[in-house]
Amino acid sequence: RVLVLISGGTICMQDSIDGLIPTRNFAQNLMIPNLDFHQGSKVGATPVINEDGKPTNAVTLQSPNRARLNHEDYDCSILEFQELIDSSSMDGSHWTKIATTLQANWHAFDAFVVLHGTDTLAYTASILSFVLGDVDKTVIVTGSQLSMYAPHNDAHDNLLDSLTFAANFDVPEVSVVFHHHLYRATRVTKVSSFSLAAFTTPNARPLAIVRKHAGGIWTSTLYSKTIQPVGKTPDHDAASKSGPVSATIGPLDTNRVAVLKVYPGISTNLISHIAEMPDLRGLVLETFGAGNVPLTKHGLDLLEILSKAIERGIVVVSVTQCLTGSVTSAYESARRMERRGIVTGLDMTTEAAYTKLVYLLSLQNLTHDEVANMMRQDLCRELT
Numbered sequence: 087r088v089l090v091l092i093s094g095g096t097i098c099m100q101d102s103i104d105g106l107i108p109t110r111n112f113a114q115n116l117m118i119p120n121l122d123f124h125q126g127s128k129v130g131a132t133p134v135i136n137e138d139g140k141p142t143n144a145v146t147l148q149s150p151n152r153a154r155l156n157h158e159d160y161d162c163s164i165l166e167f168q169e170l171i172d173s174s175s176m177d178g179s180h181w182t183k184i185a186t187t188l189q190a191n192w193h194a195f196d197a198f199v200v201l202h203g204t205d206t207l208a209y210t211a212s213i214l215s216f217v218l219g220d221v222d223k224t225v226i227v228t229g230s231q232l233s234m235y236a237p238h239n240d241a242h243d244n245l246l247d248s249l250t251f252a253a254n255f256d257v258p259e260v261s262v263v264f265h266h267h268l269y270r271a272t273r274v275t276k277v278s279s280f281s282l283a284a285f286t287t288p289n290a291r292p293l294a295i296v297r298k299h300a301g302g303i304w305t306s307t308l309y310s311k312t313i314q315p316v317g318k319t320p321d322h323d324a325a326s327k328s329g330p331v332s333a334t335i336g337p338l339d340t341n342r343v344a345v346l347k348v349y350p351g352i353s354t355n356l357i358s359h360i361a362e363m364p365d366l367r368g369l370v371l372e373t374f375g376a377g378n379v380p381l382t383k384h385g386l387d388l389l390e391i392l393s394k395a396i397e398r399g400i401v402v403v404s405v406t407q408c409l410t411g412s413v414t415s416a417y418e419s420a421r422r423m424e425r426r427g428i429v430t431g432l433d434m435t436t437e438a439a440y441t442k443l444v445y446l447l448s449l450q451n452l453t454h455d456e457v458a459n460m461m462r463q464d465l466c467r468e469l470t
Contacts, residue, residue, distance in 0.1 A: 087132075087160065087161050087163070087194070087195045087196050087197075088160055088161070088162045088163070088195060088196065088197045088198070088199060088249060088252045088253055089134065089144070089163050089165060089191055089194075089195040089197075089198050089199070090162060090163065090164045090165065090198075090199045090200075090201065090249075091165050091167070091184060091187060091188070091198065091199070091200045091201065092112050092164065092165065092166040092167060092170065092201045093167050093170065093171065093173075093180065093184060093200060093201060093202050093203075094108040094167070094169075094170035094171040094172060094173065094201075094202070094203060095108065095172070095173050095201060095202050095203025095204065095207075095229045095230075096203055096204060096229060096230055096231065096232065096233055096241075097112075097201050097202075097203075097228075097229050097230040097233060097234055097241045097244075097245070098110075098112045098116075098170065098201065098233070098234065099172075099233045099235070100233065100235050106233065107172070108170035108171060108172065109170070110166060110170065111166075112164065112166060112201075112234075113145045113147070113164040113166070114145070115235075116234050116235070117147060117162075117164065118145075118147065120242075121150055122150065122242070122246055123147060123149070123150075123162070123245075123246070123249070124147040124148065124149075124150070125147075125148050125149065125150045127148055129145060129146070129147060130145075130146035130147075130148070130161070131143040131144065131145065131146060132144050132146040132161070132163040132194075133194075134163060134165050134191055134194070135187065135190035135191055136165060136167075136168075136187065137165075137167050137168070137183040137184075137186070137187045138168070139186070139190065142165075144163040144164055144165045145163065145164045146161055146162065146163040146164075147161070147162045147163075147164070148161055148162075149161070149162060149249070149253065159253075160249070160252075160253035162249060163195070165187070165191075167183070171203075172203055172205070173202055173203025173204065173205045173206040173207060173210070173229075174203070174205045174206065176203070176205075176206040176209070176210060177340045178337065178338035178339050178340040178341075178444065179337070179338075180210075181210060181213045181214070181217070181338045182335060182337055182338050184200060184210065184214065185213075185214060185217045185218065185335045185338075186335050188200075188214070188218065188225065189218075189335060192223070195223075196223065196224075196252075197223055197224035197225070197226075197252035197253065198223070198224065198225045198226070198252070199226045199227075199228065199245075199248045199249060199252055200214075200225070200226070200227045200228070201228060201229060201245070202227055202228070202229045203229055204229045204230070204231060204276060204284055204285075205276070207227060207228075207229050207262065207274075207276065207285070208262070208271075208274045208275050208276055208285065208435070208437040209437045209440065209441055210227060211227040211260055211261075211262050211271035211272075211274060212271055212272050212274075212435075212437050212438045212440075212441040212442070212468070213338065213441035213444060213445060214227065214260045214271065215259065215260040215271045215272045215466040215468075216272075216441060216442055216445035216446075216465060216466055217335055217338070217445055218260060219466075221258060221259060221260070222256075222258045223256075223258065224251065224252050224255065224256060224257040224258070224261070225259070225260045225261070226248045226251060226252055226257070226260075226261050226262070226263050226268075227260065227261070227262050227263075227271065228244045228245060228247075228248045228262065228263045228264060229241075229244065229264070230244050230245075231280075231281070231282050231284055232282075240265065240282045243265075243266065244263060244264055244265070247263050247266060247268075247296050248263040250296075251263060251268060251294070255294075255314065256314050257293070257312070258312055259271070259312070259466070259467070260272075260466075261293060262274045262285060264283075264284060264285045265282050265283040265284065265285070266295060266296040266297070267283075267285075267292045267294070267295055267296070268292060268293040268294040268295075268296075269285060269286070269287045269292055269293060270287060270290060270293055270467060271466075272435075272438045272466045272467055272468035273287035273288075273289065273290040273435065273438070273467070273468065274286070274287050274435070274437075275287070275288060275409075275435045275436075275437060277409070288409045288410040288435070289410055289411070289412070289433040289470055290470070337448065338444055338445065338448050339444070339447070339448065340444055341365055342365055342366060342367040342368060342444070342447055343366075343367065343368035343369070343370065343440060343443045343444050343447065344360055344363070344366060344368070344369050344370070345369075345370045345372065345436060345440055346360060346369065346370070346371055346372065347372040347407065348371060348372060348373050348374060348379050348380075348407070350380075352380070352388070354387045354388055354391060357388055357391050357392070358391050361391055361392065361394070361395040361400065362395075366395075366400055367399065367400060367401065367443075367447050368400065368401045368402075368403070368443035368444070368447055368457075369392075369395065369400055369401070369402045369403070370403050370405060370431075370436060370439045370440050370443065371392075371402060371403065371404050371405070371428070372405055372406070372407045372436060373404045373405070373406060373407065373413065373420075373423075374406075374407060375406065375407075375408065375411075375417075376406065376411065376412070376413060376414045376416055376417060376420060377404045377405075377406060377413030377414060377415070377417070377419070377420035377423065377430060377431075378417050378419040378420055379419055379423065380419075381418065381419050381422070389422060389423065389426055392423070392426065392428060393426045393427070396426065396427045396428070396454075399454045400454075401429065401443060401447075401454060401457050401458050401461060402427070402428045402429065403428070403429040403431045403434075403439050403443065403461055404420070404423055404428050404429065404430055404431050405431035405434055405435070405436055405439050406431075406433075411433065412432050412433040412470070413430050413431050413432055413433075414430070414432075415430060427458070429458050429461045429462060430462070431461070432469050432470070433469065433470050434468050434469060435468075438468040439461075442461060442465065442468065443457075443461065446460055446461065
């Protein structure tokens with residue numbers, strides 16, 4: 087039993103006078119008529135809890151008979167959110183809705199797929215990892231560069247790959263499926279606005295790669311020992327599995343954390359203005375190379391501003407601007423930052439560092455030092 091949550095994004099968009107916009111009835115228009123997603127029998131309905139916490143019925147499809155491919159049969163229920171958004175409008179309130187909807191339906195399904203826009207997909211996948219914690223069910227986030235309404239698109243394969251993984255493998259974490267790859271959610275970043283291979287995990291190998299062969303044969307190469315075929319891991323029954331059902335989620339306040347990219351000649355007035363924002367509790371600095379900032383007079387002013395921000399209770403984290411590599415304390419600049427209490431983010435992506443801060447700051451009764459120390463710890467395999 088797989089539950090698909092539709093939050094919006096390019097995958098369900100159609101053109102309008104104002105450009106591409108999310109449109110409703112994804113299951114009815116695109117999945118039911120397609121024999122890759124529905125075997126053609128009667129469409130069912132399954133009780134679910136929607137994003138507002140209210141009971142409703144989700145359209146439920148039966149997967150095509152894929153016995154010749156050695157694939158499991160599965161039921162796929164589709165819950166379309168009332169408000170479908172372009173993911174560039176995603177914020178903490180939307181993350182909270184997605185997380186609480188997964189939580190509310192946790193015991194009723196074996197696996198979950200979240201359809202999402204690509205612009206902020208890496209952020210959403212990361213925050214779900216931190217919020218849901220140590221899950222023992224498959225949670226996949228996917229989307230597409232081209233709408234499923236387009237005649238030639240990547241949406242069909244991304245969705246089919248996601249459902250195939252969800253139905254046939256136990257992947258006990260939040261992951262991302264895109265362009266025939268399965269990625270760890272906390273390591274993924276978007277690297278192209280054009281290519282269908284829009285995502286990668288720069289400092290980690292994929293969890294799996296999908297290969298398709300003549301006759302529609304679907305195979306996968308698994309790179310993670312935590313992934314097992316369905317039924318090969320103990321306690322697969324949905325009703326007996328544990329999950330994030332007892333934790334209180336949210337509110338996830340994205341207004342309390344900022345991201346600032348360091349650049350040559352950066353103004354200390356700009357940094358001071360950001361650091362003195364009244365509601366700010368966390369700041370992610372995208373630093374040069376291995377974690378460096380200017381050490382001119384202005385650079386020293388920068389470190390002084392950041393030191394005062396830390397004294398006011400703001401957690402400051404340094405991550406690298408580079409696509410691959412890590413922040414270290416090898417250089418004088420980075421070492422001075424570390425001595426002043428700035429957290430060395432190692433090889434965390436910006437998306438993971440930002441969402442990790444948002445998550446930790448949503449927890450009650452954590453002190454500044456506790457949040458800073460937890461930022462240094464590997465919570466959801468976001469660090470090498």
